Amino acid sequence: MQKNEQRISLAVSTVIFALRPIPESGQSALWIPLVRRTREPFARQWALPGGWAGNDESLTDAAARNLLATTALEPAYLEQLYAFGDVERSVSSRVVSIIYWALVRQEEAERATENENVRWFAADNLPELAFDHNVIIDYALWRLRTKMEYSRIARAFLGETFTLSELRLVHEAVLQRQLDPANFRRQIENSGSLVPTDYVVSGGRHRPPRLYRYDEGVELVDNGPLGHKKTGSTRVID
Incomplete structure (x- = not known):
């Protein structure tokens, strides 16, 4: 490797949406689980659940594995959202994150892990998060709300x-x-x-x-020429 070359690490993170009631009003709103970082950089700050992608697993398998390990969630809807790879998004090295998003029903969300280091937050009222995770969540919110206007994605919450x-x-x-x-x-x-x-x-x-x-004969979204795959119990739409 030449001196001016930089090693690029590949990570996978997931934005998980669930509809849960707002305590003050009882009205439903979008909530997401976040995990507290235990090491630098951004130690003790909240971040999206995720981790490194293994050499012997697909990106989808890495996303599902990290979700299960950090939140105990196994969402039925898991879709690849976007790749974030700005040069300066990580302070220690060059990291490209493949972002997935998942939708879970309220009863599934209530079974998720929740403790000092895993907590649900209202998606439209988040603290300052580690890395560029606020930007990632804003993009995921925009994508979900856009799809809600024309697709059948609401079925994932029902x-x-x-x-x-x-x-x-x-x-x-x-x-x-x-x-x-x-x-x-x-x-x-x-x-x-x-x-x-x-x-x-x-x-x-x-x-x-x-x-x-x-209608079970109608897909949630247009899958394009790649179609859809299934990994374990998780429905994957790439």
Whole structure:
């Protein structure tokens, strides 16, 4: 290696989104888990969960392994987001980070590890993070909200069946704005992505709402020419 050449390290980090209630209001909002760094640089500061990619594993496997080790999460939706590799993003060496993002349902998030060094934060109210992780999360938020407008990605936050009101609340929580219920119903029904079931939610005072499910023949997003793979129990869309 010549003197002017610099070794490049490859890391993998993941932005994990879950819808959880805001304690003060009870309204749902996007939350993400962060881990506290235990060594320099940025010792004791919060950062995205991640680690180095092994020589004998795929990037997706590295992302899933690091998530499981730090947060005990095994998200069903895991997608490669972007590569961050500015020369000065790490103070000690040249590091290129492959960023993934994951979506988990609230009940999955509640089973995640949470302690002094792993904590959930409201995605729109973060502290100053290590490295360029604030920039990374801003980009992931923009990407999620953009996809929410045209794709079927909301299904990753829901159970197998759900009402149209529950689906609308997911959209409102992610997009941070209220949606007209009638217009939302019309747009969703015209999209052809939902299949009505024969079941309704009983026990209310009004007409029981029908339960829907997503058409399993329709992918969450356009996978492009590479298609999609599955690694273990994690659905991967590259």
